[in-house]
Amino acid sequence: MAFATLSCLLLALCVPAAARSPRRPAAARSRRASLLAMQTAGAGGEADSVAARLETDGVLSGLTAEEARLVCWLASEEMGQAHLFAGWSAAAPDDKRRLLRQVAEMDARYPEDAAGARGLAAYVSHARTLLAESAADLNPFDGYTVSVPRDGERMEVGTASFRADEARGGAMLKDTVFVLVAGGLGERLGFDGIKVALPAETLSGATFLEIYCTALRAIEEREGGRKAPLVIMTSEDTHALTEALLLEHGYYGLQPSQVHLLRQANVPALGSNAAAFVASEEDPFTLLTKPHGHGDVHTLLHGSGLLPAFAAEGRSHVVFFQDTNVLAFKAIPAALGVSERLGLAMNSLAVPRAAGEAAGAICRLQPPAGDGLVMNVEYNQLDALLRSTGGAGDEADGSGYSPYPGNVNTLVVALGPYADALAASGGAMPEFVNPKYADASRSVFKKPTRLECMMQELPKLLPAHATVGFTQFERWFSFSPVKNAIGDAVAQAAKGNYAASPGAGEAAVYEANAALLRLAGATVEAGAPSSFLGLTLGLSPPISLSPRFALTTDELMRRVSGGAAVRISAASALELDGDIELSSLDLDGALSIRASPGVSVVVRGATVRNAGWCWESVEPGAAGMPAGVSIRGYALRKEGGVQIELQEPGRYEVSGGGVVTRL
Structure with a gap:
């Protein structure tokens, strides 16, 4: 094939797919006309010289016409990415294609801007303006x-x-x-x-x-x-x-x-x-x-x-x-x-x-x-x-x-x-x-x-x-x-800031749930803070209130119908998930109630006393411990306690020390 013919072909291929998209016919015609004008200007034109250089240097060796188009476009003055092709004359075509596939994917995904430009051409143009500023x-x-x-x-x-x-x-x-x-x-x-x-x-x-x-x-x-x-x-x-x-x-x-x-x-x-x-x-x-x-x-x-x-x-x-x-x-x-x-x-x-x-x-x-x-x-x-x-x-x-x-x-x-x-x-x-x-x-x-x-x-x-x-x-x-990882969390806490570690986030959830129960009239004792991996956290009492228990503050207040008749000690752990009403509860230990859809539970006249669940130190990455837990430096040891899970639809009452009765 004569060089002039090959140059002409490469120049036409240098129009990126984004510009030829039928969604932007005017922009596509304008850009293609600009490139064709460069072609007719002769070998001194920018696009013509790019095509000639790439062909002479063997950069395009082993590539399809579409792949050559992408290389030519990237190496153009508009894109300014010719440095990527250093050493390509000796590179395997499959290696070249990996980079070109990546470019094509990013070009297709970058959105159109207000001026109608899109793809990596728009990204480069925006970047040059913002970097200059x-x-x-x-x-x-x-x-x-x-x-x-x-x-x-x-x-x-x-x-x-x-x-x-x-x-x-x-x-x-x-x-x-x-x-x-x-x-x-x-x-x-x-x-x-x-x-x-x-x-x-x-x-x-x-x-x-x-x-x-x-x-x-x-x-x-x-x-x-x-x-x-x-x-x-x-x-x-x-x-x-x-x-x-x-x-x-x-x-x-x-x-x-x-x-x-x-x-x-x-x-x-x-x-x-x-x-x-x-x-x-x-x-x-x-x-x-x-x-x-x-x-x-x-x-x-x-x-x-x-x-x-x-x-x-x-x-x-x-x-x-x-x-x-x-x-x-x-x-x-x-x-x-x-x-x-x-x-x-x-x-x-x-x-x-x-x-x-x-x-x-x-x-x-x-x-x-x-x-x-x-x-x-x-x-x-x-x-x-x-x-x-x-x-x-x-x-x-x-x-x-x-x-x-x-x-x-x-x-x-x-x-x-x-x-x-x-x-x-x-x-x-x-x-x-x-x-x-x-x-x-x-x-x-x-x-x-x-x-x-x-x-x-x-x-x-x-x-x-x-x-x-x-x-x-x-x-x-x-x-x-x-x-934050634990090191950054400790540094933030030393400045008096929220630590933003997994443990700090967990403590914040328990503290918010305790505060909302108090807002509903319940008595919730505050436990002494504990220190794990150098970070002091208020984890006691741990209280987990599922969104199915209360989606809003008003709903929580209705759930805690007993108000002051609900008392939770600092040594307790309470988990509530589902349609559960707290009419009267005196908790000094661990209590978990999970109610499936269609199950309604009222806790009435319940006095729950047990050894409860306690926090213990663990090393991050400890064997047998889930990583999402061990990175906190602690784990909750669950032994004993009262755990109730109700799946059969119906209405139930929990009373006494955790006795379940179907109503």
Whole structure:
């Protein structure tokens, strides 16, 4: 074949599949015309010279025409990835194909932006712009003024206003879609598996995913069988493991049809301000990739086609929640009620935030011109932003906390405005880059970076008339994330901060359950703290209250009908799962009651005394001990106690020392 003919063929092949997509005929024609213009300019044209160089260097040896197209495109000035092909003249075609398949997959998955560009060409273009701004140390909020959002509610659990909002939101649960952002592995915690497979607490042994699924089952039971949809965003690392966990446990009682898994794709790591892709050190024919950020959940939902289906089912709201914060489900009903009462298109759950705390803050931002918006501002930007407009910085007000609520990344959004906003953006989310520079020149990275997007930046897509606000809850009631290994947890605790270890998350659950029982009038003694692996935790008494026992605070108060007639000693352990009423109980020991659907239990005149269950130290990785338990440095030794499990439908009474009578 003559060189001119081959060059012409390669040039035509250099138009990527994304640009030739029938969904964007105008963009495709424009780009193809540009490339053909380069061809007719002769051998000096950029695309022509790329094709000639690749052919001469033997880079394309052994490749199909489609594969040659990809190589030519990657090596073009537009993409700037010619460095990837060093040494390809002697490489085996199968090795070359591994890299090209990876590129093609990432190109197909990266969403279209507002300008109609999509695929890795758009990714590179965005990256170069953002990296240039970062290298110039530009402040994205330059000229903005900051104020506390007008639309929001600071809740006090148990008050009349709280209970009114919770009742309103409780009635909305049946029409709510729940979205779990679960792309994380537990490696940082010392757990070789996905984080949602960790036990949230070791009294019941229920995993995070099991508790979330149980909450949806509780909604279904109280709403006469109407099923609540669960969408789970997984990652390339967690997708297969999440599928396997659901299958192993029969979807924890949910129907497979109500669970939707959306897998997030990684994006190429970037090694320079020119957005150069980075090959793996172990395998030069595999690109180093990184997660694109949890903002991809919006892109995936838009592309899934699920949002119109949910709207057709009469769903009104979507709740986004994180993988290891089980207390969020205690706060979600009241937050839904606030969203309905205030007409919020987006409602961020929040907690009181200490001034200077390493947590994002919900703020109202007003640019020098145009409409303001309410959104999260990261803690490392907030102080400088406040000072830049003449303020005192990130300081406490009269409450002892920052006036700006602390974001916990649990979001309540109205389905209609949400779907419309994503349709307008094509599902693409605003991106940012956060390179770690090797020196003051800001031109060399310490390690490869990537573009990211965050789910909490959704307000940037909403129209100016959409009302965005917050609902702030007390921390003990709504916030128990697990994200730190024991070393980091001990360091945080030494600073007076929440440790965020698996043990700290477990202790937070027990403490919240004890507080809610006290709110219902019960007497619950507080046990002495214990220390494991250098971390002091309030684990006693361990109290596990399944969402099937009480989905809302109001429901819990009805369940504890005896009020002061319910007494739990510090040496006790109590587990309740199902339709159970506590009329009168004096517990000094261990009691577990599990009631299957269709079973109703009343605990009346019960005085339970036994040696109870106790905490004992274990070494992480101890033989015969589940890793999700041993990483805490302790385990609950269950010997004796009263354990009741009722499966035959009917009404039962538990009395005396744990005697079960069918009524």
